[in-house]
Amino acid sequence: MGRILYSIYFGRDNDDFYQIINLASSPVVRERIGATSSDRWVVIKISGRPGERLRQNYYYNSEFKLNKLTSERSNYYPTRRPWFAKAPSDSVFKTEPYLFQHLKITGQTYSIRSVRGVIGVDIVLSSLEDKIAPREIGLPLSSGAESFIFNERGVVIASNKLSQDAIEIPPPKSLILSERQISLIESTHSLMVSNQKDWGPYDFSVSGQPMGYAVDVLNLVAQQTGIKLEFINGFDSKMLSEKYRKGNLDILHSVIGEPQGFGEKSLPIFKSSVAIAGRDERLNSKTLKEVDEKHVGVVAGFGMKQWLKDNYPKLNILEYSSFDNARAAFDSGEVHYLADSEVALSGMVSLGQDTPFNVFVLNDHAPVPFHVFMKSSDSELLGIINQAISAITPEQREALYRKWLDTKWQQHGVLPYSKVYELAKVQNKQNDMVKIDIGDQTKYLYIAKLELGSKSSDYFAVIIPEDIISGVVIERILTSIIATASAMLMLCPLAWNFGSPIVKRIKELKRETAKIKARKFDDLKIVSTRISELSELSQSISDMGQAIGQHEKQQEDFVEAIVRLIAQAIDDKSPYTAGHCNRVPEIAMMLAEAADKSQKIPFKNFSFNTEDEKREFRIAAWLHDCGKITTPEHVVDKGTKLEANYNRIHEIRTRFEVLWRDLEIEYYKTILEGKETAEKALSLLNDRKLKLTQDFEFVANSNIGAEFMSSEHIDRIREIAEQTWVRNFDASLGLSPFEQSKRSNDNLDLPALEYLLADKPEHITHRTRPVEFEPKLGIKMAVPEYEGNYGEIYNLSISKGTLTTEERYKINEHMISGIKMLEALPFPPELSPSLRINSS
Incomplete structure (x- = not known):
């Protein structure tokens, strides 16, 4: 830290200033302050009223003995500096990089307010750049490694990246000045000049160093005239303008127009649209x-x-x-x-x-045009500056243009790689090597967040080309390989003599472990050897083989028990299957064993070669109907056509009962109203009751599904369905949300006329998602449009049996479910054919 810390100082509110400078912080410090090799510390004291301020420089050696004392005039006021003006009392304030007043080198200040003033500590950025140079991480300067310290806005604080060769501006010739002008310049203190932080390419700073078109123009003016200029930065543009208005700055430049109260303006230093x-x-x-x-x-x-x-x-x-x-x-x-x-x-x-x-x-x-402004009291100095501006040659203007304006200008002082800036904000990318592409090159990036105790965050990033990393790694690996190989070559003969007896027994153990892999547990043998460790290992392998064999048998029994349990559950699920799942395995095994023993030509190539093959066939037979677990019970057990979760023939019979009562009511009303004689009305009632009885018997017999439904039978169903009855109650009451969602939006007034039999929208169950089969399953089956159709006419019109197309698909779907279930099971290799046998 001693080589980075430039100075520590104390400033009072009355502008008294006391500073201790560390000459070992950077070689440029010793050069700029005029110290000798025997000097180690410099103490600076500044005090006095405006216009009479004196700076004293005390040069001390490493034993704190005074070597030299110098004095000079000063226009330095600590209260006007950002480190003083912005320092809080409850935390440490860190400035942006700026130009140090005394040495004209760039750095940063950390400051805090005390009871009597402000304490500050300076860090020289040139020292910081030395610390992040390639040699500090063990790489040559030519490696292409780049290091950056930047803040959370991407502004570079320090970097080892060499700037491109700047365009040389032709040196100016000194102006021919009058004696009065020369005397004025010699008696004038250094002029304090504004320097904005970020207005490129005209007026800005990089790590505190003033740069830009306007800065170079003013430097040409200083070289032509001998006027001493001190650029003041570290403040924002608005604050620089305020300092100029208050008299804390002598020159404000790069100003457009003629703002009120700014004083007198110079000739244009540049023009811009x-x-x-x-x-x-x-x-x-x-x-x-x-x-x-x-x-x-x-x-x-x-x-x-x-x-x-x-x-x-x-x-x-x-x-x-x-x-x-x-x-x-x-x-x-x-x-x-x-x-x-x-x-x-x-x-x-x-x-x-x-x-x-x-x-x-x-x-x-x-x-x-953009101008330099000075106070009216400095009009004579401004006249000299105008002479210098006029004397700038076309060659110098051309060099300025090529340096700053010729190509599309990129913001100086900003991190050049946006990808590095983005990764710095990602916490899990910090403190780790990240491989990234920059341009057409692959590089490795390391980013670390610097915890400095300030409110803002700084980051440290190192970018190293991939080939450099690979080269270092490969070189070290080759060195290690060569050293290891040399040692192994010398030890090979000795290792052979000692290892040969051991290798022989290990190969025998390997053959025994192969038997375990092949599940030949009964063939395992103990390897005889005098090496106790190998003998114990052989015994352990034999014991392990027997334990694995017993475990395998237990697992086989366990799997078969689960398979039989599933089959029994399917049989117990429905009273109509009559033990189907239990009978199929018995019949299948009887048929398979008969085929195995048969000598007839169709069965000559069929045989069970192992017990595993017989077991896989038996398990496949037990699992042939496992998919029925997913089939709804009312579909499996559907015994009549109108049966859903119950037999809807009872609903239809109730409607016939309603029509029966309606006939009797109509009979009595006819007699009371005298429309017909009692005998004729009774005869008509009996005829219609007979017809109603015959219609119900036909519907009820059709519901059983014992006989084939011809087209004439279906037409009669439709004819019977045309009869109507009167509904006096709201059919939408008492329904579940699912049932409500299936009803049509027609809101009929009561009483409503209903058909005796009907196919209604609420009888349709639509699919909630498409049915798709994975190609690998090889399933080719037509999928009905609807998931279910409970229409009364539709169900009574089933030509054979009691199942609709949708219900037949649901029954057959158990095979698909069975295939999917078995596909998902992790069968051991010896049982993998069970899936193929089951699906067949």
Whole structure:
């Protein structure tokens, strides 16, 4: 930790500052602060009123003896730094990477507020990058291994990934300045310059290092004029603008338009078209006039809101403190559009966001200039800066363009692999090697979540090419194989002499175990040997074989008992089968044994070669009707045509009884009303009663199914069915939900006229799922449309027997159920033919 910790310091609310710097934290620290090899620590004290602040540097050796003391003017105010302004008193605050004021190196600060001020600790990112270099994990620099430390938004804090060779910008020539201008520059302290975190490619920072088109332009200005510039970052865009307004910054750059109260502006440092980003594909006019009612997001503090209001007064604008926050609001749908520089919008990268967006240039405006702003009191310095801007050559502008704007710009400082960012969020992928494809290469990824005690989360990721991992593993395996093989070659002769007697007895034991595998338990023998362990093993094998044999016999008896129990249960289920399941095995075995003993030609190739074959045939015979377990009892036992769960002939007889009473009532009404004489009415009553009796006898005899139903018989059933009776009660009352679901929706008024016999919708039972057979079962059977049809005319019209087509299928379905049940049973190999015999 000593090589990563850069410094510890204390700042007071009155801007007094005390800092101890660890010169061993990074070689660049010693170089930047001007320390010698004998120096080990540097103590910095800063105090004084604005304009009179003094910085003192005390250089100590490793024994804390003072080697040197230097003093210089300072414009450093700790209260204006993010580590001081945002430090809470109840937890540790961690800054984003930023540029350290004194050494101009990048790092991060952890701080907490105390009673009298704020305590801070700095970590140098260059040291952190050294710690995650390939050599630290035992790999050469050329291995292609990449290491990253990044936060939960995908912003890279430290990395060993070498940046691509930057395009060289031609060095500038010094400006020819007047004596007054030179004197002004020499008497001016370092100017504090804004540096945004995320407005690429113009003004942003990577791990705290200022970068971008505008930053390079200002560096050219500094080189031409000698003006000292200090970039201040670590704050969001809105806060930088506020610091400029309060006088804590001297320069605010990359500002569009002329915001009120910003002071004087420079010549344009660059120009860019203003554009909008949106996901509305129908927006094709490239103008903001069509999105007046939508929310448009902009970055606060740099003039974009005022410029849009001046040109598009009706816009509904929402300001965000940074470009990153505005982009997050756009991704979440909080705003429908973003307005900004075309190049900045085109280069947006949103890790974890897959929704595409379009960027539309506002064609009703030419490219807009962006300026440097300084206070009116610094107008003379601004004039020198304008001279330098004008002196930038076309060659330098061309280099700036190629460096930052030539190709589609990708967000600097963001994790370059979205797949790594996504996997970092998956907890079960952390602390493990994961194989992933990046581009056209296969690599191994290791991700660990860094528990630093802060509210936000950081992650450490290492990406190593697959061939590097494979090469290291193969090299170590080959070394191990060669060493092992050499040792084995030297020991082979000795091992042969000692092992030969043992191998012989082991082979004999192997032959005995083969007998167990073949279930020849009675043929097992004890292997004779002087080696007590092998002798005991042989005895154990023999005992085990006998135990397995006894267990097998018990299992066979147990299986056969269960099979007979199932058959007995099927016989007990119905009084009509008359012991069918018990008789079939007896008859089948008698027939099989007769065929086995027969010498006739049809049976010459038939025989039971083993007891197992005879047993498998016997079990198949016992299981031939096992599928009937799934067949409903009322289908198996159906003795009459109208029988469902009961014989419905009783319902029909009751209807005939109703018609009988109706005839008698009609007879008495005829006499009372004097429509007919008593003798004629009685004669008509007796005739109709006789006809009714004959009709019922015909229906009842047809119900038994003893005789073949001819077409004439079926026609008579239909003729009888046409008779009607009057129902005075609601037939939908007292029904179960299932019965209600089968009834038609016709709601007839009472009394209702009913047919003597009928086929009604509620008599139909529809299938709840399709019937399909697996091809391997080889079942070919026509499946009726309905699962059941209890129509009275339909059932009485059965030509032979008492079963409908649906019920015959249900009876036959027991064979299908039997096949499925037996297929699901884990029969041992010797009983596997039972399924084929059973289904046959």
